[in-house]
Amino acid sequence: MKKILITLTAAALPFAASAEVVLYGQVKSTITSGQVKIKGSEGTEKSATATRINDNTSRIGFKGNEKLSDDLKAIWQIEQRTSILGESNSQSFGNRDSFIGLEGKFGKVRVGNMNNMLNEMDTIDPWLYKTNAMGLGINTRTGVRTTSVRYDSPSFGGFKFNASYAPRDNRNPDDKYKHEQPSKEQYTAGLTYENSGFTTNLAYGHYKGAYTDKNGKTKAAQIAKIESYYDKNNLFVGVGAQYTKGHESANKYLGYFTDDFNTYKGTDITADAGKNEAVKVADAAVTVGYTFSNLTPRLTYAHGWAAKGVNSGEKLVDKFDQVVVGTSYKFSKRTLMLAHAGYMKLGSKTRLTPTQTGSVEQKAVSLGMVHKF
Numbered sequence: 001m002k003k004i005l006i007t008l009t010a011a012a013l014p015f016a017a018s019a020e021v022v023l024y025g026q027v028k029s030t031i032t033s034g035q036v037k038i039k040g041s042e043g044t045e046k047s048a049t050a051t052r053i054n055d056n057t058s059r060i061g062f063k064g065n066e067k068l069s070d071d072l073k074a075i076w077q078i079e080q081r082t083s084i085l086g087e088s089n090s091q092s093f094g095n096r097d098s099f100i101g102l103e104g105k106f107g108k109v110r111v112g113n114m115n116n117m118l119n120e121m122d123t124i125d126p127w128l129y130k131t132n133a134m135g136l137g138i139n140t141r142t143g144v145r146t147t148s149v150r151y152d153s154p155s156f157g158g159f160k161f162n163a164s165y166a167p168r169d170n171r172n173p174d175d176k177y178k179h180e181q182p183s184k185e186q187y188t189a190g191l192t193y194e195n196s197g198f199t200t201n202l203a204y205g206h207y208k209g210a211y212t213d214k215n216g217k218t219k220a221a222q223i224a225k226i227e228s229y230y231d232k233n234n235l236f237v238g239v240g241a242q243y244t245k246g247h248e249s250a251n252k253y254l255g256y257f258t259d260d261f262n263t264y265k266g267t268d269i270t271a272d273a274g275k276n277e278a279v280k281v282a283d284a285a286v287t288v289g290y291t292f293s294n295l296t297p298r299l300t301y302a303h304g305w306a307a308k309g310v311n312s313g314e315k316l317v318d319k320f321d322q323v324v325v326g327t328s329y330k331f332s333k334r335t336l337m338l339a340h341a342g343y344m345k346l347g348s349k350t351r352l353t354p355t356q357t358g359s360v361e362q363k364a365v366s367l368g369m370v371h372k373f
Contacts, residue, residue: 025060027371029053029084030128030338034364036261038269039348040356047261054130055083056368059096065103072104077112097145107153114150116164117190117203119143121227124238124287126298127324127340128370131259133362134324134342136302138256139242139285142205142223146171146186155194163189171209182218184209197232201225211246211278214311221246221278234291236298241284250275250316250351253307257320257346257360269352275316281307283320294331298340300324306347318347318359326366334372341365 033051037044061079068074079096099112121143127135150164164187169176171184190203203225210221222245229238255262255270262270282305289298300323307317326340346360 021062021064023060023062023373025058025082025373027058027082027084028056028128028368029058030056030130030366030368032130032134032364032366034131034133034259034362036259037361038258038261038264038352038358039361040264040352040358042265042356045261045264052130053085055085055087056128056130058082058084061096068102072102074100075103075108075110076100099150105154107151109149109151111149112147113145114148114164115145116143116148116150116166116186116188116205117162117201118188118205118223118225119145120190121201121203121225121240123199123201123229123231124227124240124285124300126236126287126289126328127300127326127342128338128368129342129364129366131342131362131364132256133259133322133344133364134340134366136240136285136287136300136324138283138304138320138322139240139302141256142225142242142244142247144186144207148186158193158195160192160194161190162192163187168208182209198228198230200228207247211249211310219246223247229287236287236289236291238288239284239286241282243280243282245280246278246310248278250277250279250307250309253279253281254317254346254350254360257344257362259362264352264356264358267353272351272353274354275351277309277311277314277316279307279316280310281305281317285322295327295329297327298325306349315349316351318349320344320346336370338368338370339366 031053035049036047060082063077066074078094078098080093081095097115099110099114101110122140125136129135146166147170148164148166152162153160166186168183168185175181185208187206193200205223207221213219225242227240251270262268285302287300289296302322304320306315306319308315322344324342328336328338330336343363348359349357352358
C-alpha cells in the first residue's frame with residue numbers, strides 16, 4: 001500500500017513542532033449478476049436475475065504516532081467507510097477501525113471502535129462480493145467491530161496473542177444506569193503463530209446476552225475459529241473452520257443464503273416462528289491460489305453442517321456446499337481487477353415453513369476493481 005505522508009507544522013509556535021500523518025485507503029467496486037432459487041414440495045420459486053453496481057466497503061483513513069520515550073509511543077487511527085455510490089451508511093466519521101493507545105516493548109493497548117480477532121480472520125476469503133454465494137460470508141459472519149479495549153502482545157518466537165473486551169454499558173447504552181437488561185458485553189481472545197510463510201490463527205468469542213435457553217435463562221453465544229495458511233513463493237493454500245453456538249437464530253442463519261429473496265408460496269421463510277430458536281452450527285473452507293506474473297487464479301470450496309436448535313436439537317437448516325472460482329489481474333501494486341463466479345446450495349431438509357422443507361440455491365458472477373492508496 002502506498003502511503004502518503006502529510007506533515008503538519010505549527011509554524012506560529014516559537015519552536016518546531018510537527019507530526020506525521022499517514023493517509024491511506026481503498027476504493028472497491030463490483031458489478032454483480034445473480035439469482036436465488038427456493039425449491040420445496042409445492043414447486044420452485046425463482047428470483048429474477050439481479051444485476052447491480054456495488055461499492056464493496058471502500059474506506060479512507062488517517063493514522064499516526066508520537067514517540068513519548070525510547071520504548072513508548074502514542075498511536076492512533078481514524079478510519080471510515082466511504083462509498084462511490086453515495087450510500088448513507090458511509091456518512092458517519094470513524095465508523096471503521098478507529099482507536100487511540102500506547103505501544104511499547106509490552107505490546108499495544110488501544111481503545112476505540114475496533115475489530116476483534118474474529119473480524120480479522122478472513123485471509124482465506126480473498127473475494128470481493130456483496131452476496132454470500134460469491135465469497136466466505138458465512139465463515140466470516142461472526143467477527144465484530146465495536147467499542148472496546150484491546151491488548152496485542154509482542155511476538156514470542158513467532159507466537160502472539162490478543163484479547164479484547166466490549167463493556168456492558170457500551171453494548172447496552174439504554175440500560176447503563178439501571179442494569180435491568182441482560183448484559184451484552186463481549187470477550188474475545190486470539191492466538192497467532194507465524195513462521196516461514198505459514199500462519200495459524202485461533203480465536204474464541206464469548207458474546208453475552210445472545211439467546212435464551214429452555215429454562216428461560218439468557219446465555220452467551222460461543223464462537224471458536226481456526227484459520228491456517230501458507231503464503232509464499234507465489235503459492236497460497238489456506239484452510240479454516242468455525243463452530244458457533246447461539247450466535248443467531250435459524251431464521252437469521254437461513255437469511256445468509258437467500259440474499260433477501262425470502263418468499264416461498266407467499267410465506268417469508270426467514271420469519272418462521274419455528275425457526276426463532278438459536279442454532280449451533282459448524283462450517284469449514286479451503287482456498288488455493290497460484291500467481292503467474294500478474295495473474296492469480298483461485299478456487300474456494302466451503303461446507304457447512306446442518307444448523308440445529310440449541311434447545312431442541314432439531315435440524316432447522318440443512319447442510320450447505322459452496323464453490324467460488326475466479327482470477328485477479330494486477331495492473332500495479334495498487335490496482336487490480338477481479339472476475340469470479342460462485343454457487344451455493346442448502347440441502348433439501350431445510351425447514352422453509354411449518355409444513356414445508358426444501359432447498360435454497362444461489363449463484364452469481366461478478367467483475368470488480370480495487371485501487372489502494
